[in-house]
Amino acid sequence: MAAQSKIKASELIDAGDDDAVELAKRHLLQPWPYAGSVGNEARALIGEGDGIYITDASGKRLIDGPAGMWCINVGHRREELAKVMYDQAMALSYNTPWYTMNAPSAELARRIADAAPGDLSHTFFTTGGSSAVETALRFMQFYNNVRGRPEKKLILSRGGAYHGSTYLSASLNGRPRDRDWMDGADDLVVKLSSPDPFRRPKETSIAAFTDFLVDQFRDTVARVGAERIGAFVGEPVQASGGVIVPPDGYLKRIREICRENDILYVSDEVVTGFGRLGHIFASGDVFGIDPDMITFAKGVTSGYFPLGGVIISERLLEELRRSNHRDALFGHGLTYTSHPIGCAVALKNLDLLEEGVLAHTREIAPYFQARLKTLEELPLVGEVRGVGLMACVECVADRDSKDPLQLDKNVGKRIDAHCHELGLLVRPLINMCVMSPPLIISREQVDDMVAILREGISRTMDDLRKEGVWRG
Known part of the structure; x- marks a missing residue:
């Protein structure tokens, strides 16, 4: 791992977290907004990144499951x-x-x-x-x-x-x-x-x-x-x-x-x-x-x-x-x-890629895919698929019909919310959760990611049962 800077995000901006949220609602137009909230929306505020982790405004450290947006391949805070x-x-x-x-x-x-x-x-x-x-x-x-x-x-x-x-x-x-x-x-x-x-x-x-x-x-x-x-x-x-x-x-x-x-x-x-x-x-x-x-x-x-x-x-x-x-x-x-x-x-x-990151990716990808595949044991999960260090967990109401949970289009967001609380950021896509972590992820960190995702899906299943949305 490269030498880490001691600079904090709070040292780079004058406004505090609360100010940033309010300023966003007043002046920042977010991508992909809904008409009902366009121009009046603040999203999860991220302050810092380090390796495969990011830190949110509350100070919670999260595994950056989507690697930003499929892009933080060599990890955050690379001094080089x-x-x-x-x-x-x-x-x-x-x-x-x-x-x-x-x-x-x-x-x-x-x-x-x-x-x-x-x-x-x-x-x-x-x-x-x-x-x-x-x-x-x-x-x-x-x-x-x-x-x-x-x-x-x-x-x-x-x-x-x-x-x-x-x-x-x-x-x-x-x-x-x-x-x-x-x-x-x-x-x-x-x-x-x-x-x-x-x-x-x-x-x-x-x-x-x-x-x-x-x-x-x-x-x-x-x-x-x-x-x-x-x-x-x-x-x-x-x-x-x-x-x-x-x-x-x-x-x-x-x-x-x-x-x-x-x-x-x-x-x-x-x-x-x-x-x-x-x-x-x-x-x-x-x-x-x-x-x-x-x-x-x-x-x-x-x-x-x-x-x-x-x-x-x-x-x-x-x-x-x-x-x-x-x-x-x-x-x-x-x-x-x-x-x-x-x-x-x-x-x-x-x-950086050619000096070791590509080789590490090829070595760890089978482990990453195999560990995520174990989530198919959960009845809400219809399929786990992927290649390299990108994967998707697709949730369904039942595996026979492969119904993509039309009764609840926010299953991915529900899982993401639970995972956020547990220390993982995922990419929710309606009834799916996409994972594409930084390529420098270790086996131990893969285990942490999968364990949190398993618990997040389990809690979502409990929520859906209690609400009578799903009987799986």
Whole structure:
């Protein structure tokens, strides 16, 4: 563990905890608010982080079960990353990417190319995952315009998917609650089924379910027309959809259909990239595919600085360079593209990952998955699934119907509240609890996490029984 700073959060701000809560209600607009509380809401105040732990406003120490938001991969309070931020800011805090460049971004692009599968060779840096996916989609549109195929713009996405919050990236999302009250570019997106084996029809084998998914994809291409479809965008593991791990071989078969029909395959590794599955990228090393583009963010800096990007195939760039429209302009860029501080932090973060964190992740992941799997002993738990250091506990009213507890949509929040009291923060998703702790977690800390989660679920079962909501 790196040397720890003695600085306290209270030394960094003037306002006390009560003041921060009141100020938030008055002035801070939270993400994903409900209309009834928008602009008048304060959420759990976190003061400090250290390793796999965070401390809330009351001083309670909690295991950071979601690693922030899938992103604090090397843990909180890494002095190496803080020092790099300071050193880079003192050397060069910013440069305009329109007509200048910086050295950290060039070196980071090289290292990312070295780690990427296939012929992925060039990176466009963004500020996060949404802008990374947006960039990939805009590049697809530009690519087809230059090649004289302006009609080849439709995007294939899937149920359960989450790809961002910008207008076009959010249009790909396949979770109902994301789109119930929000508009999207529905004329550009074609939705497919989620590759969720747990929700497959009764009496359907995994092999048959996989064939169904592949046949549906192929039939959709035939029905819509390959000449109109520009890209397929898919997470190797659907993260915010509930850690949906696709059946073996499914992604390879989808990749082949895309290749056969000149459809760009965009692998969204905003969550799975930079260590979550024990590798820099999961597309090649875990799932054996070589996409045309990979989007990333989150773990690239372990959440210490907002940074994302899209890696693009050398083949695509070469086709553009050879085109008859050499003066065509890819009119896309961000003020903070290739930010020198973000890129410098990412370089040091890569060092930490490659110098031991990736190997530790691969070593501890089977233990993490096995210990969480024991929670299936609880009658409220329908399935525990995952890969690497990401997992989901899905609760159901009964295992035969797999009813996702429509009578109580706050089961995940109930479990989270009990776990918070016991010393664990989880990511509640309606009837699910998602776990994706910092990659530096130890076996003993995994045991602590699972023990608290077991007790939190048990207390929730007691609550539901007392209220007559559930009889399990």
